[in-house]
Amino acid sequence: MSSATADAGHGHHDQGFIKKYLWSTDHKVIGFQYLFTGMFMALIGGFTVYVFRMQLAFPGMSVPGFGRVTAHDYNSLVTTHGSVMIFWVAMPVLIAALGNYLIPLMIGCDDMVFPRINRLSYQLFLVSSLVLITSFFVDGGAFGGAWTAYPPLSAKAAYNLTPHGAPLWLVAVALEFVAFLLGGINFITTVMNSRAPGMKMFDVPIVVWMIVIASIVFMASVGPLVAGAVMLLFDQTVGTGFFDPSRGGDPVLWQHLFWFFGHPEVYVVLLPAMGIVAEIITVFSRKKLFAYKTVLYTAIGTGVLSFFVWAHHQFVAGIDPRMANIFSVTTLLISIPVAEMVFVYIATLYGGSIRLTTPMLWALAFIGEFLIGGVTGIFLGASGSDIYFHDTYFVVAHFHYTFFPIAFIGSFAAITYWFPKMFGKMLNETWGKVHFWGTIIAFNFIFIPLFLTGARGDHRRIYDYTHFPDLMKAGMQEMRVLATLALVVLLAFQVVFLVNFFYSLVKGKKAEQNPWKANTLEWVAASPPPHGNFPELPTVYRGPYEYSHPEAKDDYWPQNQPPQTA
Amino acid sequence: MISHYLEQASTFARDIDNLILLITLTVGFWFLLAQFLFFGFILKFRAQDGKKAQYISGENKWEKRWVSLPHYATLFFDVLIIIAAIRVWQDVKMTLPQADSTVRVIAQQWAWTFVHPGPDNKLDTADDIRTVDELHVEVNKTYHFELQSRDVLHSFSVPVFRLKQDVIPGRTIKGWFKPTMTGGFDVQCTEICGIGHGIMAARVLIENAADHAAWVKANAPQVAAATPADNVPTGGSR
Amino acid sequence: MAFPRPIATTRSATGIPTGRLAVWWVIASEIVIFGGVLGSYIMHRLGHPDWHYQSAHTNTAAGAFNTLVLLTSSLFAVLAHQAAQQKDGKKAARFLVFTVLGGLTFLIVKGFEWASEIQHGYTLTSNTFWSFYYTAAGLHGFHVLAGMVIMLFVAADARHNRELQRVENIGIYWHFVDVVWIFLFPLLYIAK
């Protein structure tokens, strides 16, 4: 991947495979490491959901590729699916992979400010993934106490029956946090200090801003949970009683520590996805981003507010009911900045010249689908209706309508958009669109039925509904089967993506330097950029979204183009 | 809306359903409006040869209305929903109306024990009726419940009542309900509690006054009777 | 082997050198980690008035001596920074070694203190107070240890007048660890 052209400040040698791809300090290689690890973990997450959805649709059947699903397996699969998709797919792909790849390129410098800490960050992440995978194979099996790991269930092997799986899960999560703390500090410092000359605060592309805000929110919220993880690990392995009520501890404390991080975490992954969408819709509608500063302020507002809403996950969890009123108010208020952000994006489309390329389709689908996730959140943030909806499939469908657009639609948008830059080849458009429509249609067929079963009282993490007569009424099981079949279709369509991805990687059409005619600095570098990124580090003259500017001769105006050439 | 699928079997079930309906209507309107604009723009502003896109910064006063209008509209409807939600919440979770009877619900991995007060209508007396996975209540009577857990977190959920409350070991959590129709309905555990979480089912049997009295009479232990069949000491994990 | 520093590292749009900026962000993230432990401890402590029977058995003299040690080591760290500013790498390295020795003294005292407490039956699992006591102090001790190791590397470079800006950076971190102890001391020892 390194056609060595000019090289700014780096001694460049021909390196061996290991040095170049596994021990590299180049931000682009580290970005790829995160990307491919995330894609691999997504396969695990996809496989687990396939197995447990099959069990739900056809209880007791021998699932092809897995066998009979026991209740123990079921809990482990659900837990693994949740943890993997959030911590090992959404976080590494959206923040770490894209942050690493894009930040130095988009702000016009040659690397991250701490390349070796960056490498360490990935290595810790890799270790955390391996620890998690190891936990599937230890005695007692993988942890099955849900991704929220509420004690006392998670604290005592006598309760969860996974004496090794539970501590390993916890260690994996804690290591993952440390990896992202290191990565986050790198991102924040790089963007603050190493922008190209001339690039002022409001000339930074939105996606970079979003990754930085997300990193700050992550860093500020994860601390208490790191502390909580240490305490829970002691409860599991040494026998302390931090969360054990019979020994003076309090299980509710963990819930608070968890959600103090857990809710901001939603925005940690949402914001980068929003940033990706901002980049793509501006390019493919040839429009300036509507109200750049407003987008920024709403993102910051969302980040700040996200620290005041966490207990809405605990309305009926035994917290004092008076506190629920406060958290209900703050929760609903957070809809304001998010709604504004969505409206800004819709307004950006107005008066544009829209081309529905694959990345644009993904970006638009993000807005359309995320809207559903957003509005259904109101039902859960309002304390009164949450009494009924809490821990039903309505919640499951709601957060999949937020997390699927974030983790997958956002990632697909990013991968299809930056693929030419990353690998120097073009993805096949036709197969890209086939993959898009297959995924989007199947996705809706999974979760609209689940909204309905949830509204009828289906609760989560149940391995066999036949024990509940009210949940086996006419039409309920059909819905579950429909969702499962749609899931299988969705998974099948991912094969199209993988084939397209790897085929284009090798045999795709060669990409130009700036195939989408975009303004931001990464398109100034060669495709793919060499070690050191730019032949000559760029200087910035304007904001990132000057499309169709009346004074520019083209309908785009790259950030690094000096004004006199216009 | 929900009542179309699921009976409303408690006094506050209707309130919760109405709240859900209110939210559906308000956010539904904004959702449809946003999707209408969204798809409208996509269709209207497709790329045409030789036609340049408009240059709109979104920073001047008129354009800012695109943002400020949704801002105030969202705020207004948020306040509306908050008021409605908190009213329901107050009623269900923050008030305890005078009870006709009290039942104790003890959760454990993976069964429910229900302690009914028996003929004397008092808990912790010798004539308490203990049942496993079967809660017997009388229609149109206000009940208090006391939730206790022996081991891990559980959640006491009765969908037809629209009632849900987590059970925490070491704590006693009180709440209330008033059944409004007779019948047998699911009680679910909705907080993951280990391997048997998926089979931790129980039934609530709502009986009319005569049937309930008959059930109490038939099941009340003779005073100073032997330890109940399920061999559970009184008062859960005390 | 000198690692080739990217140009990115040498830029400073904020006016704060990159290394120091990063240290401040590290401290920001550490504040919430310690905040999580101490916040949990304070809430439990206020809720459990009986814990004063337990905390009566902590060794205030040892805690006070350790506070003195850390304060003094912080003084050495800041003197090292002063020396580094005067481009006197040798002197800076010497002060850093004194700082590390302070850290070492701290850990040794801690070791004796803990050994005596464990001998008396106050272990990690004997009561939630002691769980918090060992966890909070242990987490802090881990930071002391990490700071010492990094400081030795920085001192080795500083002796040859290399990377002198790192003397200040590790110093800021060390002061932060000191500040955490300043709060741990009254929380665990004085509040009886």
Added chain:
Amino acid sequence: MSDPAAQAPHGEGHHTNYVKIWGILVVLLVISVLGPFLGHPVVTLFTAFGIALVKAYLVGKHFMHLSLERKWIGYLVFTMLALMLVMVGGVAPDVLKHDGLGWENRAAKQSVEQGNAAGEAAEKAGHGAPGAAPAGEHH
């Protein structure tokens, strides 16, 4: 390659007397140790935590050079502390308190009672009686 240390906004020409600051810190330490001997809980609160705040302020200002640093670094540190207050504020009604509207933390109350009983018993038996203090072990 320019030396990042040279860009530092502070340093040259600025001389804090670090030894003097250290002296003040040590005096404060002595006060905070002696505070409890006055035997008044409110005084102890001030000598312990009030002085800890002063000490942290002195270390932050003079040793970490917050006074010379860009202002927003101070705000950043302050924001993180404020977030912890938010956290404690949201959690305390459930964890610090042992009962509230419609709920009661029986286990915690029992633990306090047992701890008090065991502590009083140990005090009667004389300090340092082996095995007397760890209340948690005995139930």
